[in-house]
């Protein structure tokens with residue numbers, strides 16, 4: 001079981017529930033509290049992922065759910081968790 005399946009494909013945030021399910025093909029359609037992507041929607045292919053990430057970073061990498069933002073947060077460090085294939 002790959003640990004990287006727990007990370008958001010856009011921003012690398014750790015998600016307790018795998019964004020794309022156990023088989024990697026069953027998105028939860030939940031919203032990432034960090035980048036605001038809807039799993040199964042804007043992260044469905046590599047092009048879409050890169051576009052969404054680019055826009056998110058360009059707009060200041062704001063947290064969708066600001067209350068969940070850690071006090072000490074490093075976007076670049078978190079981005080290192082993005083599964084290699086989607087980077």
Ligand SMILES: [Zn+2]
Pocket residue numbers: 008009010011012013032033034035036037
């Ligand atoms: Zn995210």
